Amino acid sequence: MKAFIAILESYGWIRFTFIYEDINSASVQVIPHLMEAIKETDVEISNIVKLSPLASSSSLLEELERINTEQCRVFLVHASLGMGIRLFQNAKTIGMMEKGYVWITTNLITDLLHTMDSSTFSIMEGVVGLGSFVLDTSSRFHDFSTKFQTNFKIQHPVEEKNMPGIFAVEAYDATWIVALALSERNMSGQKLLDMVSSISLVGISGEVNYIDRKRAPSHMFQIINIIGKYYREVGFWSEGLGFSEVIDDRATYDTSLGYLGHIFWPGRPLDAPRGWAIPTSVKPLRVGVPTMAMFKQFVEVKYDERTQNHTYTGYSVELFKETVKRLPYYVPYEFHPFTGKYDDLVEQVYLKNFDAVVGDVSVVSRRYQFAEFTHPYTETGLVMVVPVTPYHGQWLFVKPFTLGMWALTIVVNIYTGLVVWLIERKHSPELRGSAFNQTGILLTLAFTRMFFTNGDELHSNLTRMTAVAWLFAAIIIGQCYTASLTSMLTVRRLIPKVTDYETLKNSNAVVGYGRGAHVATYLVDVLGFKRDNIRSFTSPEGYAHALRSKEISAVFLEAPFTKLFFAKYCRSFTTAGPTFGDGGFAFVSFLTYGSINHLSY
Structure with a gap:
């Protein structure tokens, strides 16, 4: 059965009808192994159909018509060859051997395909079979096959199909084991049975051994594909290795059946069937959507009085629609508005008024008693938002440097001007004059010389060296000033008034929360706030006004809401403290509803 599951996983089929x-x-062999195989994967059994060995054609047709109304189009057939042929004849009659269908048979049918005629193959075109593995390239098998065909032709001269099947091969190996056991002395009864069970050998059918007096299951299978009036050997599947074209030391393996080349499915489509179809009779999922969402960007429900219909928009709704489209099977659904608390909305799933819930619904532990949640589709966490410290920047331009730095800059400027003045005054008439004029020139000389583009303005090499040194120092001072001022104009404005929730709690400050009783419970039970010191708000404008008016000192929002809030109020507020534990937003489904649970994958 693991080989069958590997075929399903090759094409992403996660449901099948058995x-x-x-x-x-x-009942004894296949079903327990099938249940064990699917337990380790995400594959599910959509339906189980039991056929009576004495079932009439009309009852077979009735069963096929019933399962044809469902959406699953992948079928695993475990039946005798006679029952299988009758089943496929009826399936072809009602069009279930056309494009879109997948039929896979077990070894009960596959191992006997060599006995069928071409007319039967045409009925089963597109079927993929899993058969027992026989190493038919060995010399021992060749010798056995030659002798078998000779004897068979003598006994059945009219029969054209005389190749030995798996049952003949296994009977030959079993005879060898009994012969080996009888070669020992005094072998009879229980002693002979124990001896046969303990023998292990490599026969023409492969490795032969017994577990609990039953032949151990094979770990290799042959894969065949029926095309037209014949069948072809596609390749092999080995447990723990995968699919391969041959079985020898040079074999290469892959986890996908597509590695073995193109498979001809019923109707001969160019691509593999998707494994499902829109069912003719299925009730759509009833999906509840909250109408009182705080941020309309996540979910918004509008009612059109003219058409008397609701429209559902927002990130959560669009994400749900797109995710359902990508499921490997069809899931019909319809949205229904719900006005009330979110806890009550989740409880509606438990009460079976809704099959699922879509919206900004937080994953909270107490809600698990009513429903299951998919994997969160948003950032998780609870964030504290506080006002920023107001900053008055009339004299901000002098803040980048300390008083000592400003004094040092002025002294260096005057000193450089004095040096240039002393050296250049003999060569420049403009550096002479009254004491008042000389003082003004002295104070500005170093600054103005930085912008001289003509080197002839300076007559002494000492002056030029002084000017270069001052220019280098001025560039460094200017860059430091610019960087510091830029930092003050941005970062300084985002300094929060409060840096941690302990300060608020110890000062008995009033805090707010966006919405949801679970946030209030977290503030009281986990963070330790007094219930009288927390207030609820229903809109971002409400708690933005409360923060500005100092009605509250902080507000606790779920992480996804925080980003939307800052998109509108980024200049007045910022986050503070750590991000507290919160489950994020997820879709809600009923405890046993598998379709929605697949949204987590």
């Missing part, structure tokens, strides 16, 4: 004939090999 059709079996009510015989011992199904």
